[in-house]
Amino acid sequence: MKECVAMLLAGGQGSRLYALTQNIAKPAVPYGGKYRIIDFPLSNCTNSGIDTVGVLTQYQPLELNEYIGNGRPWDLDRLDGGVHVLPPYQKSSGSDWYLGTANAICQNIRFIDRYDPQYVLILSGDHIYKMDYRRMLDVHKASHADCTISVMKVPMEEASRFGIMNADENDIIYEFEEKPKNPKSDLASMGIYIFSWDVLREYLLKDDADPDSEHDFGKNVIPAILNDGKRLKAYRFEGYWKDVGTIASLWDANMDLLNPSRPFDVWAKENRIYSRPQSLPPHFIAEGAKVENSLITEGSQVFGEVESSVLFGGAYVEEGAEVSFSLLLPGARVKKGAKVRYSIIAENSVVGEGASVGASPEEFSQIDDWGIAVVGPGLKVGRNADIKANAMIYDDVQEGEVKC
Amino acid sequence: MLTYDTLGIIFANMHERSVMEMTQDRSMASLPFGGRYRLVDFALSSFVHAGISQVGIVTKNNYQSLVDHIGTGRDWDLARRRGISILSPYSYTSSEGNMAFHGRIEAIYACRDFLQHSLSEYVVLADSDHVCSPDITDIVNFHIESGADVTMVVRDPDPDPENVANSVAVRCDESGRINDIMFNRYDSSYFQSMNIMVVGRLKLLELVEEASAHAKTLFERDILLERLGELKVMAYRYKGYVRRITGLKSYYKISLELTDPRISSELFGSQTIYTKVHDSPPVRYSIGCDVKNSFVADGCTIQGTIENCVLFRDVVIEKGAVVRNSVIMQNTHVCAGAELDGVVTDKDVTITEGKKLSGDADYPLYIKKRSVV
Numbered sequence: 074m075k076e077c078v079a080m081l082l083a084g085g086q087g088s089r090l091y092a093l094t095q096n097i098a099k100p101a102v103p104y105g106g107k108y109r110i111i112d113f114p115l116s117n118c119t120n121s122g123i124d125t126v127g128v129l130t131q132y133q134p135l136e137l138n139e140y141i142g143n144g145r146p147w148d149l150d151r152l153d154g155g156v157h158v159l160p161p162y163q164k165s166s167g168s169d170w171y172l173g174t175a176n177a178i179c180q181n182i183r184f185i186d187r188y189d190p191q192y193v194l195i196l197s198g199d200h201i202y203k204m205d206y207r208r209m210l211d212v213h214k215a216s217h218a219d220c221t222i223s224v225m226k227v228p229m230e231e232a233s234r235f236g237i238m239n240a241d242e243n244d245i246i247y248e249f250e251e252k253p254k255n256p257k258s259d260l261a262s263m264g265i266y267i268f269s270w271d272v273l274r275e276y277l278l279k280d281d282a283d284p285d286s287e288h289d290f291g292k293n294v295i296p297a298i299l300n301d302g303k304r305l306k307a308y309r310f311e312g313y314w315k316d317v318g319t320i321a322s323l324w325d326a327n328m329d330l331l332n333p334s335r336p337f338d339v340w341a342k343e344n345r346i347y348s349r350p351q352s353l354p355p356h357f358i359a360e361g362a363k364v365e366n367s368l369i370t371e372g373s374q375v376f377g378e379v380e381s382s383v384l385f386g387g388a389y390v391e392e393g394a395e396v397s398f399s400l401l402l403p404g405a406r407v408k409k410g411a412k413v414r415y416s417i418i419a420e421n422s423v424v425g426e427g428a429s430v431g432a433s434p435e436e437f438s439q440i441d442d443w444g445i446a447v448v449g450p451g452l453k454v455g456r457n458a459d460i461k462a463n464a465m466i467y468d469d470v471q472e473g474e475v476k477c
Numbered sequence: 478m479l480t481y482d483t484l485g486i487i488f489a490n491m492h493e494r495s496v497m498e499m500t501q502d503r504s505m506a507s508l509p510f511g512g513r514y515r516l517v518d519f520a521l522s523s524f525v526h527a528g529i530s531q532v533g534i535v536t537k538n539n540y541q542s543l544v545d546h547i548g549t550g551r552d553w554d555l556a557r558r559r560g561i562s563i564l565s566p567y568s569y570t571s572s573e574g575n576m577a578f579h580g581r582i583e584a585i586y587a588c589r590d591f592l593q594h595s596l597s598e599y600v601v602l603a604d605s606d607h608v609c610s611p612d613i614t615d616i617v618n619f620h621i622e623s624g625a626d627v628t629m630v631v632r633d634p635d636p637d638p639e640n641v642a643n644s645v646a647v648r649c650d651e652s653g654r655i656n657d658i659m660f661n662r663y664d665s666s667y668f669q670s671m672n673i674m675v676v677g678r679l680k681l682l683e684l685v686e687e688a689s690a691h692a693k694t695l696f697e698r699d700i701l702l703e704r705l706g707e708l709k710v711m712a713y714r715y716k717g718y719v720r721r722i723t724g725l726k727s728y729y730k731i732s733l734e735l736t737d738p739r740i741s742s743e744l745f746g747s748q749t750i751y752t753k754v755h756d757s758p759p760v761r762y763s764i765g766c767d768v769k770n771s772f773v774a775d776g777c778t779i780q781g782t783i784e785n786c787v788l789f790r791d792v793v794i795e796k797g798a799v800v801r802n803s804v805i806m807q808n809t810h811v812c813a814g815a816e817l818d819g820v821v822t823d824k825d826v827t828i829t830e831g832k833k834l835s836g837d838a839d840y841p842l843y844i845k846k847r848s849v850v
């Protein structure tokens with residue numbers, strides 16, 4: 074028996090990350106030099122003493138499955154429990170893809186029942202944060218809640234982009250509004266839920282039987298629990314939390330690591346974030362190189378200039394190349410004289426000599442015209458090609474070609 | 478990948494007297510090197526790449542740091558059914574009492590149980606004083622094809638007197654068969670031993686039991702040299718990157734050489750070197766830092782100036798600190814305004830504000846583990 078089992082929703086396509094999630098699921102997207110998004114919920118679990126995690130996969134699971142493996146980097150290779158990848162499967166009564174977040178959990182009721190837990194923690198694979206789930210579970214138990222939802226204060230003007238919880242003075246939720254036009258509160262759901270398993274189990278089965286349901290936690294299951302007068306508690310989280318579902322927010326979240334006031338601390342020795350090791354040698358900064366305000370990881374080599382950027386394992390910046398406000402994902406290479414600004418260069422892509430990728434927002438009179446340029450994984454950008462701001466590159470770019 | 482089961486043996490303590498400063502509370506095998514490695518990682522990784530799945534590490538003393546580094550062996554993929562065994566001196570206790578062995582013959586004799594229980598056909602023996610990443614498969618295949626009793630891995634001779642001390646040199650005929658062995662002497666017509674050998678497991682047991690019965694101690698002198706006529710001892714010429722750590726000076730020189738990308742790619746480019754995983758975050762370079770020609774491991778925070786340095790994990794260089802031509806080991810903290818040149822700091826050292834320390838390439842300044850300067 075386990076007190077609490079975590080279920081991690083990792084099946085999302087991450088369609089708003091476009092070229093970055095062509096071949097990989099969103100939770101496998103690299104972040105912060107040596108991590109992938111899924112390292113954060115997995116490390117949080119292990120740092121919170123939760124040793125049983127089901128990872129629900131569906132979209133492009135190959136790389137994610139390989140990355141999770143037996144869970145050893147997160148100490149989740151356990152005799153009893155550990156991490157389990159749970160894809161949709163065929164049943165005697167037929168088979169279905171996961172139809173929604175609640176349906177994904179519903180199809181794995183038998184997995185959860187095997188551990189006979191009192192509580193189930195629902196997590197998603199697209200947030201960057203450090204959290205001790207035990208504190209949230211304490212609140213859940215102390216308030217005798219049926220469901221506890223982790224919330225954080227957001228600026229009122231942004232509240233309409235979130236699921237907003239309206240709660241009384243004891244943080245008991247009486248109303249839930251998904252992306253309200255006129256928000257009544259600034260408490261946004263972080264997509265982290267703890268349910269008492271008997272309650273969740275009952276509502277999952279009810280929801281499954283409802284042909285009109287979209288089988289989604291936010292849209293269906295939580296409103297149904299709320300309407301029946303069950304006890305929903307808001308757990309207030311204070312700290313860094315970022316949804317990295319879009320190119321802009323993924324880039325922002327990486328740039329947050331460079332902020333000297335350091336809103337997010339991956340350097341703290343306690344509650345480390347773990348990742349699957351790449352076993353690369355230390356990185357090298359050459360004689361003529363210039364590096365400032367950047368994060369650089371093992372296996373990288375810098376001969377050119379790097380400013381305010383994040384270099385992932387094995388990234389390579391040749392002599393005379395300039396990289397600023399950009400992410401070079403693992404194995405990306407920027408050749409001689411190329412300029413990469415405000416861009417994401419995905420895994421193993423090569424920016425050819427003299428090419429230019431991205432542009433500074435200062436060059437735009439209308440800020441809405443500007444955006445991060447993205448070169449998808451495994452691509453070649455030819456010599457002297459010009460990739461404008463906001464471009465999304467899915468295919469090789471020829472020598473001298475201009476892409477918008 | 479090897480086609481016969483092969484056992485790896487690493488001698489952890491051999492040669493440690495040559496770097497006495499740094500081996501006061503660690504073995505030669507656990508000497509930190511290259512930013513994130515310990516010397517044992519090179520032999521272990523070479524073994525693993527050849528498909529060797531059983532390794533014994535022979536220790537004598539000072540092996541706590543080695544035990545801590547190796548753990549279950551899982552970071553080298555050696556947490557297996559047979560996997561990795563640290564052969565501590567207590568495992569050699571016999572009816573004659575606890576034996577502190579001297580020399581390789583006694584060391585092997587002491588762990589003969591381990592050799593007897595192995596099912597391997599061949600044994601690869603390696604010391605921890607050479608930094609190299611050889612293809613063990615090729616070496617063992619050479620041993621099998623040449624029909625050798627013993628194969629010694631050798632390199633071109635290096636006249637550096639430091640390197641000649643405590644060295645074994647061999648002369649061979651055109652076929653590669655060794656016909657003379659010399660000790661502590663340079664001769665341009667002799668190759669130098671890299672202290673890596675291949676021998677059949679049963680042959681090794683037979684040779685060592687025989688020699689031990691005659692109270693012999695030195696493997697190369699008392700077994701190989703003495704029996705060159707009857708034993709077929711072959712030399713395998715290794716041509717890749719190889720350096721031998723013979724003292725603090727050579728440790729310093731070999732370390733700083735890694736800031737030449739041609740040299741570091743020679744060492745790290747052919748096969749992955751595995752080491753203990755620390756989960757250190759990426760290196761954070763601040764606004765206003767100045768970094769030139771340096772080899773830097775994860776977890777460091779760089780606010781000051783570094784030039785021609787090797788930095789191990791979790792080093793902090795504060796604003797205004799200047800570190801040049803130095804090897805800075807794990808968890809060293811260099812405070813604001815401090816200046817270091819030609820220094821080797823061991824682990825957990827703190828250099829307080831404004832201190833100026835310098836050494837020379839011929840005589841680097843070594844700062845002991847956990848010192849506060």
